[in-house]
Amino acid sequence: MKNRIFYKAPSGATADIIPFFDKESFHLFYLHDFRDVANHGEGTPWYHLETRNFVDYKALGEALPRGMVNDQDLYVFTGCVIKTDQKYHIFYTGHNPHFRKDGKPEQAVMHAISDDLSNWTKLPEDTFFSPLEGYEPNDWRDPFVFFNEEKKEYWMLLAARKKNGGSVRRGCTALCTSTDLKKWMVAEPLWEPHYHYTHECPDLFKIGKWWYLIYSEFSDKRMTRYRMARNLSGPWYAPKDDQFDGRSYYAAKSASDGGIRALFGWVPTKTNNEDAGSWQWGGNLVAHEIFQRKNGELGERPLKSIKKHLSKKTLYFSDTIDVDATGRCEFKKIDIQLPETYMISLDINMSKYTNRAGVSLRRNHTKDEGYVYIFDASRQRFAFDRFPNSPWHLENFQGVSRHLLVIPRKKYHLDIIVEGDVCVAYVDDNIALSSRMHQNEGQPPALFSIDGKTSFSNIKITTD
Template identity: 40%
Template structure:
C-alpha cells in the first residue's frame, strides 16, 4: 500500500519551500535520494502540487542544484532565492522564472556573508518578503553572528529595494541560545502579532517560534516555543488566504546517514534519526493569548473516516465496556484492555479521555497484543503535564539498561483532572502522527512492532474513554 504521508518514489522529502497560488499549494522540496542516488539524476529542488494534502501531483525536478530557500512573485516574474555550498563556503543565489518550472539563475547576484557582522561559515536558507513599513524587501538567513562565545546562531537580516543588491544589517534575532545557525527562517503576521520561525539542531532539536508586536522586536519566547517534537524538522509555512499551514518532515531511521547507530542494536527503534523522510503538514492555530498551536488539517482528518467495527476485551483490571465508551478504576496499579481486531496499516484512532486527580498515566497502546507485553505507548501524564511516546525499547531489560532517557518523545501539555481531552492518532506504516485538542502535535516512528491491536490503559487512577473509534482511510 502506498504511503499516505507523501514522499517521492525511491526517495525522501527534505526541507519544504511552500508557495500558494491559484488554489494550489506548490511545494518545492529538497529531494533526498540517499542510497538510490544515481549519477546524472537531479538531486536539488523538486516540485509537487496539492490542493488537499491528500492527493499529490509530482512535477519533477526544477534543475536547481542547491539548498533551502524561498519563492515569491513580483509582477509577472517568480523569484527563487536558494543557497549553494562550494568548498568552504555558503552562498546565496537568485533565479527567476515565468512558470515556476523553468528557472534561470543570475550568477552575478550570488553573494556571501559580510565578514564584519556575520561569520562566513553559515549563510543559507534565505527567506524574502516585502516590508511595507520600510518600503523595501527584507531577507532573513540562517547565519552565525560575530561574538565572544560559540552561541552565535542567529537570524540574519538584509534589505533591498530591487531584489538584486542587498544591504547587510544587524541580525533580526540573535539570542545567544544556539551554537548552530537558525535554520529555515520564516516570518508571517496574524492579527497584531508577528511570528518568526526557525529550526535548530543544537541544544534542542526542533522547529521553534518567537512572537513580537513589531518587526523591531523584542522577540518573545512563549512558554512552549515549538510546534512538535524531535521527529518534525525544518518546517516552513504558507497561507492560502484563510488558514496557515506548516510543512516539515518526519525523519526515518532507515539509513544510518551519519554513522551513529548503536553497533549492536537489536531493533530499528534504537536507530538514530536520518535527514529527510515523509512530508507532514500541520495547520497553525492562533490561541486567544497570541501563542500558536497546531492541529491536523481538516482534509487529512476527513481522509480517514471509514469506521471499522471494534470489540474490546479487558485484560487486566476491572473495565466497564459499552459500545464506544470504556472506563476503569485502578487506583493502585496498571489496567489495560485491547481490541479483538488488529489495527490496519493505515488508520486513524480517535477518543475523548478524562481522568481523576490521582491518575499517573492514561492513554493508548498501539500495536499491542493480548498479553500487553509490547506496544507503542501514547501517554497523558497528569502529574508531569506532558504527552509522551514510548516504544518497545523501554519495555525490556535491555532497553532499561541501554536507552539513556526515560521516554523517547515528549510534549508539554496542561492536564486538568475531570476535563475531556480529544486525541487523534494517524498511523501510516512506520509513521505515527499524534494530535491532542487541536493544539498539540507529536510526530513519531514505529519500526519494531509492525502490527497489533489497539489498547487502552490507565495507571494508578481512574479514566474514562468515550467516542473511541478506529477509522480506515477512504480510497477512491
Template identity: 30%
Template sequence: MKTFKYCIKCFLIIFLVACSSEDDIEISNDQKLLDEKNLNVYPAPTSGWGGETDPYLTTGFTADVMPFYDNGLFHSFFLHDAAFKPEGKGFHPIHKFVSENVSAFSYEGEQIPYGKATEPDFAIGTGSTIKVGDTYYFYYTGFNDKSSFLQSNPRESILLAKSSDLENWEKDEEFRITASENYYDFEFRDPEVFFNEDTNEYWMLVCTQFNDSRKAVILVYTSNNPENNDWKLQNNPLYITSNEENYLMMECPDMFKMNGTWYLIFSENWKDKATHYRMASSPYGPWETPDNDLLDGRYYYAAKTETDGNNRYIFGWTARKFPENDNGNKEFGGNMVVHEITQNSDRTLNYSLPGTTENLFLERAALELDSTIGSTSVIENSYTLNASGDTSTYLFKADYGTKMLRTSLKMDSNSGRAGFIFQNKGSNTNSYQILLEPASNRIVSYYEQGGNLEEINSISFNLETGKEYSIKMVMDETICVLYIDGKKAFSNRIYEMPGNTFGFVSYDMTTMFNNTLMLKP
C-alpha cells in the first residue's frame, strides 16, 4: 500500500552563519520548526493527503485515536472522519500520525482502507494493535448497515489486518468475531488487545450490550497466542454498567496496570458524554469508581492510553462544531489532543501537559494591553482584577500563532467566578469564557452572546479561596487546553480564539493572576 507522508509539524534545518560566537544559538530537534502559526500541537489530517481532488478523500478530521508504541515511535492510528460523506460511500479508513515524543507529529496518510458495500468493513470502527513475533496484528471494528448486507450478517464484527512493518497492511479475510447469542450484534465493537502479565495470556476487550436488557457491557476474550486465531469468550464480563450509571454503551475500552493498580477506561456518549475510568487491584475487578471519574470534559472523547516504558499518555480527540463557529453543534471528530497521566497516592489519576510539549514553548512573547473594564492594576507580570459586586476584564491585543500561557490564579471569595476570556473583536457582547467557579467546585466554559452565557463544557475541581492555582494553557488554532496544578486537563474548541483579543475576567470578587507569561515556540 502506498503511504502518503505529510509533515504536520514542519522542522527547518537552520544553518547559522554567525558574525559572533556569542550570537550562536544551539537549536534542538524539538525546536527546529518554524511556521509558528501552524505548529499544530493538536493535529488533524492534512488536506489533500493523497493528491486527490475529491474532498471526501482528502479533507477530514481526527477521530478515535488508537496509539501503539514500537521501537521509539508512537504510532497514533485514528479514524479519518471525512468532512463530507457522499451517500453510498464507505467511511472512516484508518490513518496514522507518528511521533517520537507526542509533540512533533508526522502525518502518514491512509493505512487501512474501508471495504466494499458487500463487505463487513464498508465502514471502519475503533481497534488496537499488538505485536506477536515479527507480525503486527491490527484488530478493528467492521461496520456495515446496508440492508442487503444485514439480511445474512451482523451490523458490527471484529476484523483483523496484519503487517510486518506497521505501514503495509493486509486484511485477513478469514478472521471474524461476531457477537454470541447473549449479546447484541448491532452494537459489538472497539477491540482492545494487550498481553496481560498477571494472567500470562492475551486479552481482547469488546464493548457491546446484553441482547435482552440492552445494558452496556465490556466483554473479555482470551488467547494464548493470537497467531492461532483462538480467541475465546470468557463467561464473566469484565464490566457491566450499573443501574445508577445506566450507560447505553461503553465505547473504546482501554486497560492498563500502573504501580499495582489496574485501570479501565471507556467513553460514553449518551448520558455523561465523556471518557471515564475505573480502578481495581485485580484485572477481574471489582471496579471502583473514583469521586471524579472523568478524563477531561465533554469535548474530549474516545481516549486511549499508551506508554513508552517510562511515561504513560492518553490520546483522545477534541470535538469540532458544525457549522464551524462557537454557535455550532458538537460533531464527531476533531483534533488529536494528548495528556500525560500520573498517579496519586490514593491511586486516582492526574492529567497534565506532556513535558515534551511544554518544552516547545521557550520564547517569551509580549502581552500588550488592548482594553480594560472595571478596576484593574498591574505590577510587573501580576494582574489584579477588583470586581467585588461587579465585573472586571483585562484584555490583551490579538495575536496569531500557537502559544502557551502560564499564570497563577488566586481568588478572594467563593461567591464569584474568574478566569479567561476570548473576545470577538467584531462584537463587544460575543465571547468565549473559561471560568473557575469555587461555589460549585467546577471549571466551566461558556459562550457569551448578547450578554447571555450558555454553558458549553465543564469539569469538577475542588477550588478554595485564597489558594493559588498554577495554570498552563496551550492555544493552538481553535483548540485550547487548560491544565490546573498538573492534576486536571480541560479541552475546548474555541472558534473565537484566533486573531481576537484575549485576557482575564473576574466576576463579583477580586482575582489575582500572578507571574504571568506568554510563551511561543
C-alpha cells in the first residue's frame, strides 16, 4: 500500500528524519536506505519531503547525494538544517565504514549550503574530525547546530565517545563552538552521564524555563529519551518517565512551527516482514505532537490534523460494551470490515480485580489469535504484544511498552491509529506507543478483559 500518514520510502526504508520548519511547511530530510546494493549501490543519501498537515507528504527527491566508495560521505548520515540571513546550511555525518581498516576515521562532520532548500552545494573544505585527544575517532556524528543567544555563537552538539572510561559507558553529547559556521572549537561535553555506549541524534530546544535534550539510546534498549535542565550548563535531570514512545520507535528529532512541536521518528520494519523477525534499521515515519506538562516534563499526543483527517467518516459507534471476564479471559468481537487506514477511539474502565484489558487488533477468532494494546494492572504498564503468544517460541515484541499507573475504576482514553501494518496508540493524550502487525490482515478488532469486568464506552471507529 502507499503509506500516506506513516510515510515509507517507495524503494527501501525511511530512516533518521531531520526536520526543519520554514515558510509554513515542515521540511523533512531523511536517510534513504535502499536495501538493495545490487541495484542501487552502497550508501545512503538524504531525501526530502515537505508537509503542512502531517497527512500529505510531497516527495522532493534526493537532497544530498552520497559520495563514492572512496569518499568520506559514502553514507550521508544524520545531521541538522539551519538558516542564517543569507543561506540554508546542512551539517551532516560523513560515514565510510571502509576507512577503519586503513587507519582513517570512519566519521566526520560535513557541511553543505543552499539558497532554496532544494539545491545543495557540499563544502568539503569545512569537514572536521574528532580531536585526537580525548575522543574516539570513529564516533563523531549526528551534528545539531543552533545559535546560542547568550554566548553569541553557534553551538554544535554531537554523538561522541570518550577514549577513557567503561568500554560501553563512554558516550557523551559533545560540544563544539563557532562564530562563522566554518571553523569549530571543541569544548567540554554538554552532557557526559557515563551510562550509555553512545547517545545518538541529539536535539535541543527550550519551552518556558526548561531546556530539553533529546537523544536516542544506542543500546539493546533502543529508545528515544530526553533530559531537562534550567540552563545549558546543567545539571540535566532525568524525568520519571524519560522515554518517547517505545523500543519500536527510534532516532526521533523535533521541529516547531511556533505553535506546536512535532517529533519525527521511525518505526522499524522486521526481517522477512514476520512478527518473529528482528527489528531492522529504518522503516516508516511516525510523527507525534510533544508538549510540556504542568510539571515541566514532556508528553506525547496525536497531531490534531491527523485526527481530523481520520474523523471524516464514522464506520462504527457504540455507547457502551461491558466485558465480564471474572476468573477468565473474554473477547468481544466488533464485527466490522475495516479499511487499511482507520482510527479507534474509546474510554476504558477496569474493575477492582481486573488484571488486564484492552483492544485487540486483527483478531482471527477462528484461530484465536491477534494483536493487543493492553492495560496491564499487574505490571503497571501499557504494552503491545500478540495474544496469545506462541508457546515457548518467542514473538519479538518484548519491551514494546510504556510505564503506566493502571488504577481500578479510573477511566482512560485510548486512540489507536492504523495504516497498513503500522499502528500507534495514545493514552489520555499523554503517552504514545507504536508497533507493527504482519499477520491476520483484514481481521476485525475486539475488546477484551482478563480476570475481571471492564467497561468500554464511547467506542468509535472512523476513517478518512
